[in-house]
Amino acid sequence: MFASSPERPVASISNWYAGGYSYDTTYSWGGANNFKDFATTGSGRCSYLSYISYMSTADLLGYDYGHDGAIDHWQMVSGFNSGYSPYTQLMTQHTGGYFNKPLSEILTAGSSASNAWHSAMRT
Incomplete structure (x- = not known):
């Protein structure tokens, strides 16, 4: 699945997952500060x-x-x-x-x- 897929938008801070390749892994998975954005703003979980x-x-x-x-x-x-x-x-x-x-x-x-x-x- 590619980054442009509407099912898995990798640039969205509302998503957090790791794929097999860099184009299939969200920004929030790839960096500590990006995870903060996901955890607080993107998902509201923290x-x-x-x-x-x-x-x-x-x-x-x-x-x-x-x-x-x-x-x-x-x-x-x-x-x-x-x-x-x-x-x-x-x-x-x-x-x-x-x-x-x-x-x-x-x-x-x-x-x-x-x-x-x-x-x-x-x-």
Whole structure:
């Protein structure tokens, strides 16, 4: 199926799927910031949270490393540490093989993650 097909418009932010080729994969699948547009505006499936501490299981945390308003990377909350601390969420991502890594470790002072602007979203 080609990009011009009305059944699968790849340029629409209302669609999110991967095909076997670049012409059959939506823009929202191919980039972190494009996914943000799909999740919020295109599908309405996600909404922004005021604070990272409000995130629950399956919520998303976006990172804007360039401070330019564009999301560069996403992580998902996959669980919680026991006990209380401000960032008890456990995060999972494909890059670097993070699985249930404590958010408090990810946001260690001086890391690229701690210097990024953050967008927390409820799924």
